[in-house]
Amino acid sequence: MNAALEIRGLKKSFGGIAVTQDVHLTMEPGERRLIIGPNGAGKTTLFGLIAGEIRPDAGSIRIFGQDVTRMTVPARARCGLSRTYQIITLFPQDTLAHNVVLGLLAVASLRHNPVTLLRRHTALHDRAVELLEGVGLGSKAMHRVADVSYGEQRRVELAIGLAQAPRLLLLDEPLAGLSQDERTVVQRLIAQVPRETAILMIEHDMDVALEFAEQITVLHYGKVLVEGDRKTVVEHPKTREIYLGH
Amino acid sequence: MNKLALLLLLAALALLPALVGEYYVNLGSQILIAVIFAASLNLLVGYAGLTSLGHAAYLGLSAYIAGWLALRMGMSHAFAAPITLLATTAIGGVFGWIALRASGLSFLMLTLALSQVVWGLAYRWTSVTNGDNGLSGLTRPAPFGIDLENSNAYYWFVLLITVAVMGVIGRLVHSPFGASLRGTKDQARRMSSMGYNVWGIRWCAFVGASFLGAVAGLLYVYFHKYVHPSVLSVTSSAEVLLSVIAGGAGTLAGPAVGAVLVVLLKNYASGYIERWNMLLGAVFVFIVLVMPHGIVPGVRGLLTRGKEGKR
Amino acid sequence: MQFWLTQTFNSLALGGLLLLLSSGFALIFGLMRIANLTHGALFMIGAYVAASAARAGWGFAAAVVLAALATALLGGLIERLILRRLTGNAQAQVLATLGLSFIAADMCLVLWGGDPIPIAPPGWLAGPVDWFGFSFPSYRIAVIGVSVVAAALLYVLMERTRLGARIRAGVDDMPMARAVGIRASALFTSVFCLGALLAGLGGAVGGPMLSAYPGLDADMLPLALIVVILGGVGSLMGTFLASFIIGFLYTFGTALVPDLAYVILFLPMIVVLAFRPSGLMGGARA
Numbered sequence: 151m152n153a154a155l156e157i158r159g160l161k162k163s164f165g166g167i168a169v170t171q172d173v174h175l176t177m178e179p180g181e182r183r184l185i186i187g188p189n190g191a192g193k194t195t196l197f198g199l200i201a202g203e204i205r206p207d208a209g210s211i212r213i214f215g216q217d218v219t220r221m222t223v224p225a226r227a228r229c230g231l232s233r234t235y236q237i238i239t240l241f242p243q244d245t246l247a248h249n250v251v252l253g254l255l256a257v258a259s260l261r262h263n264p265v266t267l268l269r270r271h272t273a274l275h276d277r278a279v280e281l282l283e284g285v286g287l288g289s290k291a292m293h294r295v296a297d298v299s300y301g302e303q304r305r306v307e308l309a310i311g312l313a314q315a316p317r318l319l320l321l322d323e324p325l326a327g328l329s330q331d332e333r334t335v336v337q338r339l340i341a342q343v344p345r346e347t348a349i350l351m352i353e354h355d356m357d358v359a360l361e362f363a364e365q366i367t368v369l370h371y372g373k374v375l376v377e378g379d380r381k382t383v384v385e386h387p388k389t390r391e392i393y394l395g396h
Numbered sequence: 397m398n399k400l401a402l403l404l405l406l407a408a409l410a411l412l413p414a415l416v417g418e419y420y421v422n423l424g425s426q427i428l429i430a431v432i433f434a435a436s437l438n439l440l441v442g443y444a445g446l447t448s449l450g451h452a453a454y455l456g457l458s459a460y461i462a463g464w465l466a467l468r469m470g471m472s473h474a475f476a477a478p479i480t481l482l483a484t485t486a487i488g489g490v491f492g493w494i495a496l497r498a499s500g501l502s503f504l505m506l507t508l509a510l511s512q513v514v515w516g517l518a519y520r521w522t523s524v525t526n527g528d529n530g531l532s533g534l535t536r537p538a539p540f541g542i543d544l545e546n547s548n549a550y551y552w553f554v555l556l557i558t559v560a561v562m563g564v565i566g567r568l569v570h571s572p573f574g575a576s577l578r579g580t581k582d583q584a585r586r587m588s589s590m591g592y593n594v595w596g597i598r599w600c601a602f603v604g605a606s607f608l609g610a611v612a613g614l615l616y617v618y619f620h621k622y623v624h625p626s627v628l629s630v631t632s633s634a635e636v637l638l639s640v641i642a643g644g645a646g647t648l649a650g651p652a653v654g655a656v657l658v659v660l661l662k663n664y665a666s667g668y669i670e671r672w673n674m675l676l677g678a679v680f681v682f683i684v685l686v687m688p689h690g691i692v693p694g695v696r697g698l699l700t701r702g703k704e705g706k707r
Numbered sequence: 708m709q710f711w712l713t714q715t716f717n718s719l720a721l722g723g724l725l726l727l728l729s730s731g732f733a734l735i736f737g738l739m740r741i742a743n744l745t746h747g748a749l750f751m752i753g754a755y756v757a758a759s760a761a762r763a764g765w766g767f768a769a770a771v772v773l774a775a776l777a778t779a780l781l782g783g784l785i786e787r788l789i790l791r792r793l794t795g796n797a798q799a800q801v802l803a804t805l806g807l808s809f810i811a812a813d814m815c816l817v818l819w820g821g822d823p824i825p826i827a828p829p830g831w832l833a834g835p836v837d838w839f840g841f842s843f844p845s846y847r848i849a850v851i852g853v854s855v856v857a858a859a860l861l862y863v864l865m866e867r868t869r870l871g872a873r874i875r876a877g878v879d880d881m882p883m884a885r886a887v888g889i890r891a892s893a894l895f896t897s898v899f900c901l902g903a904l905l906a907g908l909g910g911a912v913g914g915p916m917l918s919a920y921p922g923l924d925a926d927m928l929p930l931a932l933i934v935v936i937l938g939g940v941g942s943l944m945g946t947f948l949a950s951f952i953i954g955f956l957y958t959f960g961t962a963l964v965p966d967l968a969y970v971i972l973f974l975p976m977i978v979v980l981a982f983r984p985s986g987l988m989g990g991a992r993a
Contacts, residue, residue, distance in 0.1 A: 201589055227591030239586045241579065252579050255572055256591035264573040271572070314591070447798060494977060501742050504801075505936045506980055509973045512929055516969020630925055634805055641802050671817055677809030680802060685792060688799040 152215030154179045154318050154348035160199060160209035162372075169195045170206070171372040177365070179214075179317070180345040184359050185352050187369035188392065193352045194236070196369070197320050200350075201233050202226045213318055228257065230317035234307045236326055236352075242296040246287060246306050249295060250278035253313035281309045285339055301332035308339060312347070319343070321351040325358055333358060360384070368392075409555055413548040422619075425551045427659045428558045429615045434639045434651035435565055436608030441637065442645035443569060444601040445581030446496075449504050449633050450511030453491070454606040456628035457514060458484040458613025463531040463623050464524060473537035481610050488606020492599050511633055518625035530624035534617060544618070554615055561608060566648055568604070577601055581646075638676070642683045644690025653691050712841055714962050715955075720847035720916060722954025723854030727909030728927060729934040729946050730861055731902035737878045737941050738898050740797060741790060744804040747928030748811035749903050753778045753910025754919035755815055758824040761914075767829040774911035775904050782903025786896050808924060816921050826914030846915055853912055857905065858947060865943065874898060878941065930957070933976050 155177040162170040169192045177183050185193050198204035200211060202223040210219045213229050221229070240249050251274050255261045260271065269275070279291045285305040290298055295306065304324065311319055324340065325333050337358050343349060353359040366383040368376040376386045383389055413421045437451045458480050465476040495506040518525045525531065536544040544550045568574050579587045580594045588594050617623050626632065635658055643654025661679065665672035687694025732746045753774040760770035785807060793799045827833070828846040835842040865871035873894055876884040885891055910923070917923065934953050938945030953972070960971035 203585070203589070223588045224591045224593050227589060233589055235586070239583050241582050248575075252575065252587070253590050255576065256587075258572075260572045261576050261592070262573055264568050264571045266572070267567070267570050268572050268575050269570070310590070447801070494980075497982070498980060501736070501940070502936055502980060504742065505932050506977065508929060508932065509977055509980075513970055513973045513977075516967075516973070520966040520969065522966075630929065634809075638802065638805060641798065645798075671813040673809045674813035674817075677806040677811075677813070680806035681789065681810070684799050684803045684806065685789065688793065688796055 151179065153177060154181060154214060155200070155350065156212040158210045160211065161207045162195060162199060162204060163207055169372050170199060173374055175367055175374065177348050177350060179348055181348045181365055182362055183350050183365040183367060184363035185350065185367050185369060186359065191369040192372040193369055194322065197233065197322055197352065200320060201231065227314070232311045232314055232316035233320035234311040234322055234324060236322040238303050238307060240295045240303060240306055243294060245292050245294055246282055246298065247275060247278045247291040249306055250281050250309050250313055251275060253310040254278060257314050281313055285309045286335065301328050304328060304336060305339065308336065312343065316347055319347050319349045321349060323352055323354065325353060325355050406559065413551055418547050421547045421551045423663060425554045425619055427656055428554045429612055429619060430639070430655035430659045431652045432558055432561050432615065433609060433612035433636055434643070434655040435561060436605050436612060437636050438640050438645060438651040439565065439601050439605040439608070441640050442647065442650065443574070443577050443581060444598055446598060447504055448507040449630070449637060450507030451609055451636055452628050452632035453511035453514045454484055454488055454609030455613040455616060456518065457487060458610035459617035459623040459627060460518060460525060460531065462614055462617050463534050466534055467531060477537065477614060480614060481607065484610035484613065485603060485607040489603050492602030492606070496595060496598055496602065508630065511628060515625060515628035518628050525625070528625065530622055532622045534621040536618045536621065550619065557611065557615065561611065562648070569648065638680050642680050642690055644692035647692045650690050650692040709841055713844065714958055716844050716847040718955040718958040719951065720850040721958055722951035723851045724909050724913040725930055725934050725954055726854045726858055726947060726950035727905050727912070729931045729950055730858065730943065731905035732931050733935045733940060733946050734898055735902040736935065738874055739895055741800045741804070743902065744801060744928065745785065745808045745811060746906050746931055747924035748808045749778045749782065749906035750910040750927050751815060751919065751923040752781065752811065753907030754914045754917070754923060755819050755824070757911035757914050758826045758919045761826055771908065771911040775908040778907025779900045779904035783896055783900045786899035812921065812924055819919070821921055823918045823920035825918045828915035850912055850916065857908065862943060870897065937976050937979060
């Protein structure tokens with residue numbers, strides 16, 4: 151059985167500064183792994199490398215056994231990879247439903263069609279509303295993104311991330327900027343993600359993150375400092391030293 | 397614009413030759429050709445989010461190729477027209493491939509450079525293009541035996557094609573492909589990570605825009621029965637870009653409104669004011685300052701605010 | 708041999724003018740992200756103002772200075788009155804500068820008429836200098852000199868002065884620059900004026916070579932754009948190199964293969980850009 155994600159010897163430098171140094175990481179299918187580390191540890195860069203937006207200087211990335219190291223970003227999405235963004239990147243003038251439809255359309259052969267009207271394809275729309283209901287926003291499906299709250303927009307991000315039923319989902323700080331109540335909602339939604347989807351998450355809110363994580367990777371200056379299950383990592387002296395506050 | 401209003405507009409346009417004299421019918425033809433041209437650029441500027449300053453290349457190439465095929469090769473219109481469209485669109489594909497290696501200002505520059513190359517060729521390659529004298533002595537086609545030399549007939553011919561083109565664009569914009577195109581304008585990075593081939597989508601839009609620009613070029617050369625290198629100039633590309641943006645890029649009616657404005661200004665202002673370019677420039681600066689998203693969205697905004705005020 | 712010599716000096720001189728024109732454009736784009744399509748018109752206005760001043764009896768140097776200052780002032784007005792209201796809307800700014808260039812071009816027609824106005828170079832530079840049996844065009848040499856000096860001054864300004872430091876900070880990271888107290892508003896106006904000044908200077912200095920004529924703006928603007936893109940936005944060295952490369956391509960192209968001059972000019976640029984979109988030396992993405 152192939153690992154959901156297998157990273158070997160990944161390296162990336164930007165103008166002389168090594169942002170990712172010899173990173174090894176393995177995720178099993180359905181695993182929930184957390185990536186933590188102080189600011190500047192290279193977490194977002196790692197996501198960029200996995201997603202394909204950044205080309206590594208060395209090393210390899212395999213998703214479910216397939217070597218994606220040289221693959222373009224869209225090709226990786228077709229391998230079952232989805233991601234959400236730390237800064238909300240939705241389409242503000244469009245409805246919530248349309249935003250999710252775009253996610254669904256991306257992997258449908260329909261997307262090349264320049265002739266029929268999109269709104270006639272009700273199946274897409276219905277599925278989009280279903281996904282929005284899954285994040286508690288079914289009733290606001292026809293609202294514009296610009297008209298819903300930040301917390302709701304975060305949930306739309308999640309809905310889009312799940313739209314393609316990914317086998318590997320990258321969540322980049324999904325709780326950033328949310329109020330306590332909103333955090334609880336999103337936390338619960340993440341917990342409800344089906345087991346077929348492995349989740350790799352970057353998050354700073356330690357309470358939520360630790361509750362979510364089965365496995366944790368601690369990054370420090372681009373290197374994997376500590377790695378293992380929750381108990382191991384939390385109790386590890388190095389983790390305490392650099393991150394959890396001595 | 398609701399269906400009834402649209403039908404009334406079409407009816408009014410169709411009846412135009414019965415209401416006004418030949419001069420105005422010809423003006424109408426010119427306006428409609430400009431509308432098609434602006435609508436074609438709008439695919440790039442308004443929907444793909446790619447600002448091109450070299451769109452005149454496709455109008456000009458189409459006009460010259462059609463002219464050359466007719467004059468130098470003695471080809472009949474039935475063959476010349478499709479070959480012209482094919483050739484121009486193919487060149488558009490190549491130019492698009494080159495220009496889309498970049499984005500933003502570099503893209504703008506590449507489109508400008510490419511159209512300048514064509515312009516330069518039109519001026520200098522006199523053996524083919526007749527240089528500064530232009531190609532004259534061209535004729536209009538006679539599809540199904542209908543003589544288009546007559547102004548009214550030609551006007552209706554152009555109107556028919558305009559309706560067809562606007563219909564095609566309207567469909568395209570609301571199709572699945574259209575949705576993916578508009579997505580790439582706002583959030584290219586996100587579209588890419590969702591699995592869309594952003595470059596491919598943009599290239600298709602570029603090819604589509606050059607095809608429709610070529611259609612405008614054919615109508616242009618049939619109308620004037622003459623083509624001169626100035627049709628390929630930066631000014632020509634700038635005028636159509638201004639029409640699109642001032643009318644309202646990214647709307648269906650916007651480029652049409654902008655095209656009407658520019659052609660009317662050109663024809664009327666130059667009768668009364670010697671320096672119509674200055675007026676054109678002033679009008680556009682004014683629109684940019686007062687309604688930066690263009691006339692159509694601007695007017696829509698005013699109307700919505702008016703309605704809200706009344707409640 | 709004389710032919711090659713003359714063309715070389717023509718190329719270098721044209722390169723010098725392009726350097727003046729393009730560095731201004733690059734400066735404005737680099738800091739304010741505005742593609743100033745009025746830049747060609749500013750060059751032309753510089754030429755016309757110098758021509759008028761010369762006709763009115765002013766000395767050549769004085770005419771050039773007047774032209775540079777006049778265009779600087781015009782640049783400041785454009786920035787403050789119009790572009791400032793459109794911050795954040797890049798497309799609107801491009802459109803505005805495009806509209807302004809139409810206005811400027813027609814204004815020049817109204818004020819100066821449709822015939823080209825030649826400008827006589829200062830007497831002591833009018834004739835060629837003869838060395839070793841060859842004729843060296845002295846005015847062209849002077850143009851090269853002026854451009855190189857201006858480039859050097861610009862370099863010093865950017866690298867060694869507080870203003871230059873502020874500009875570089877703004878180019879690198881505007882929000883951060885604001886956060887450390889750099890007043891963006893005054894900076895933008897200064898940079899736009901400086902850019903305009905360089906364009907006007909170029910037009911005035913180029914007067915004896917090119918004359919002042921309607922359409923000068925449309926001839927020069929694409930060249931400036933090519934130079935900036937070829938050289939890479941944000942690189943003064945790139946602009947420097949690209950100006951002279953284009954100067955050579957254009958001059959020799961027109962002299963040797965006039966039919967294909969435009970193709971020769973644009974094709975290498977298209978090729979370079981198609982394979983290296985950031986330009987020869989560029990770092991900043993356009």
